[in-house]
Amino acid sequence: MPDNEWPDPRLPFPEPTPSRGRTSLAAAVVVLVLLAAGGLAWRLMSTDAGTPAAAPSAPPPASRQQTAPPCPDPKLRVAAAPEIAPVIQQAAATLSQAGQRCSEVAVQAVEPGAVLAGKPQPDVWVPSSSAWLAAARAQGRTWSTSGPSLAWSPLVIAGPETIARLFAPGDKTSWAVLAQSAADERVPAIRMPDPLLSTTGLLGVYAVRQAIARNTPDAGIATLQALTLRSRLENASADPADILAQLARSTDDTAASYEVGVFPATEQQLTAYQNGGHRVRLVGGPPADGLVDADYPYATRKGAPAELSKRLRAAITTTALTAAGFRSAATPGALTLPADPEALLGPARQWSAYRSVAFQVLLLIDGSGSMNEKITDRAGRSVTKATLLRESGATAARVFGKDTSLGMWYFGTSGPNGPAHVEEVSFGPLTGSTNGRTRREQLAAKISSYQPVAKAGTPLYQTVLDGVAAMRGQVKPDTASVVVVLTDGSDGGTRFAMSQADFLKRLQAGVDPARPVPVIAVGFGPGANLPALQNMAKVTGGRAIAATNPADLASGIAQAFVAAHSQS
Incomplete structure (x- = not known):
């Protein structure tokens, strides 16, 4: 420029992009003003004393025309x-x-x-x-x-009066309620401005994350829940001024509810619209769980x-x-913004870079006898690794979104000729049903009743090789395909045992950049063989997690999902 x-x-x-809308309108207004001013000046300067001005259809000769000097x-x-x-x-x-x-x-x-x-x-x-x-x-x-x-003007969550009960129950708005309504698809449409362009977007993203974090202390899960709202947006770069102009032109409450839906704006913008007497009535107010001021x-x-x-x-x-609808003082109780601008811009960039992808997940759960060993978790409890897995798995099951396809295997052989793994939940859409129950219900039931087999060996490496190969055949565009391994990280005690060097060589040989299948490896307990898990994760572009708390698994999966949603 x-x-x-x-x-x-x-x-x-x-990064600059072409303009539209408001710039064109402003340019048109400037042109009209200049034309009007120029026409008036011409009439004044072309009128002799005592002589009527010439009609517009008969301008004076070119020799008598005068032009006002430029400003x-x-x-x-x-x-x-x-x-x-x-x-x-x-x-x-x-x-x-x-x-x-x-x-x-x-x-x-x-x-x-x-x-x-x-x-x-x-x-x-x-x-x-x-x-x-x-x-x-x-x-x-x-x-x-x-x-x-x-x-000052606080941010509000606004929408047509006809759908107020969906986003403002009891005439009160909440970022957390909006996020949950988005996840449950109860709101017809949600729009937000670009947080890297507008204050409404920047502060809105910050307030959403703060509101969710209050009820979700685990940062990874909280981030995933915030991005769930991002994934449900009808428009992630909507301009509130354009939305309000669209509503002002609308004469159909129902159509406006589904076309525009819910959106954040400043109180000043909402008040100005409400005072305009438009056909489509808007309601809304500052969210109780994330009041934030535009100053x-x-x-x-x-x-x-x-x-x-x-x-x-x-x-x-x-x-x-x-x-004009602004406040003359800061709003009591408004959030204090962080002094470091990166605390605002970092989440804003992540939000802006988000891309919609579906997930395909294969869960590989260690059913060997070593999972019966006791450990002390971060809360100081004496529990078995199996107990920790049941609790972690229950949390993780809630992390998977509706657009997830999932399957689950148990691995651990109780006899010398037993298979390396057994399918417990067939692979397919999480919301799909088999045997009268959805896969989400089957997953929750299997994990809650999980019991390792005493003295069973651990064919970890063979199961990972088979799982990655199976998921590689499922890879498709705009879909993240991952293998999640839950184990204490020790391979051995079966006819499938192999050295780590041989395993990594075979795993590396199967890597296909065109069909990536990262491994998220979760090690339970202080005795988990984390180096082995870290190596398999590194080869496949995944990550390894040490789980000593029920939240660790869900947090790790959430972080992996966030990474998959971020544009490279």
């Missing part, structure tokens, strides 16, 4: 979040002297992410969150602020015209801001 051009107001951070570049360039820009534009207009055609202040409505990514930088920046100033400082760009923010700091760049900047700030009155 040339240094003398403004950034596109819809430009996402960090000089403005002395102060201002970029403001779109929802507050009209108030600042009105304040800037008061600084012009009577009869003055050219303004010294140019105000443009620009999303904060576009300002952060673009150039040139404006003289004054009014983003919709101080978090953007912190992000700019991290990039080496310094903005100075004096005094408190101009205004509007007035920031100046080093070298900006100081006096003019001060005059503009003074012209932006509290009365004008509150009349």
Whole structure:
């Protein structure tokens, strides 16, 4: 972008994309204003004293036409979040002297992410969150602020009144309820803005994660649950202003409910819509489990015209801001944003990079006698490895989404001629039924009744080789296929025993980059052979997890799922 051009107001951070919508409208308004001003100037300048102005259809000869000189570049360039820009534009207009055609202040409505990514930088920046100033400082760009923010507006969860009971039971909204409604597919549609472009998206993602983390202390599982909401979005880069404009044009409550659904916005945007008297009524409010404020700091760049900047700030009155629907003080109880901008931008990048994939999982569960050994878990309990596996497995069963296909084998031979493994749950869709029960129900029942076989050997290596080969035949596009091994990590005691070197050689020989099948290897207890598990995970591009707590397994699977959903 040339240094003398403004950034596109819809430009996402960090990579530019073509603009639409708001930019075109702004350009059209500018053109109309200039045409109107030019027409008025022509009429005035083409009228002799005492002589009526010529009719528009009969302009004067070319020799008598005059053109107003172009306006000089403005002395102060201002970029403001779109929802507050009209108030600042009105304040800037008061600084012009009577009869003055050219303004010294140019105000443009620009999303904060576009300002952060673009150039040139404006003289004054009014983003919709101080978090953007912190992000700019991290990039080496310094903005100075004096005094408190101009205004505040909490984020709300909004939607058509006809579906209020689905996302706002009891007239109260909640990020956790919205996430659960998305997972259960109870809400017809959910839309959110791009968190790398807009404040509503950035703070919304942060608030969702904070709300879920309160009830889910395990970070891996909490992240997966947050991304479950991301996976159910009808539109992951929706602009609240565009959504509200669409609703304002709609005359059908039912159609609007299914086309637009639920979305976050600022309270100011919701209030302005509600005051517009539109056919489709919107309801909503600040979420009880993640109240977060959009604030509007007035920031100046080093070298900006100081006096003019001060005059503009003074012209932006509290009365004008509150009349536009903003709050004059921070919302009590709002979340304190982290000082480190990466704590906001990191999850935002993960959210933005998310891609929808289905999962295919083959569970390989160790049924050998060594799983009856006792261990002490992280809570200080004396339990068997089998007990830990039952508890971990029950947690993990809830992690698998509805779009998962799953199968389960037990491995552990009780006799010299026994098979290396036995199928307990046939491979197929988790929601599919066999023998009158869904696979999810079968999985939960099998794990809850799991009992290792005393004195049974452990054909770990052979089972992993067979499992990876079986899943390689299931690989298909836009699907993550993984093998999850639950064991104490020791191979031996059967006719299938082999050295680790031979196992790894055979495992490596079967690796096909076009059909990847990573192994997630979970070792139970302090005696687990983690080096062996780490090696098989490394060869296949998976990961190894030491499980000494029931949450460890679910957390490890969740982290693996998150990695699979992230674009490379």
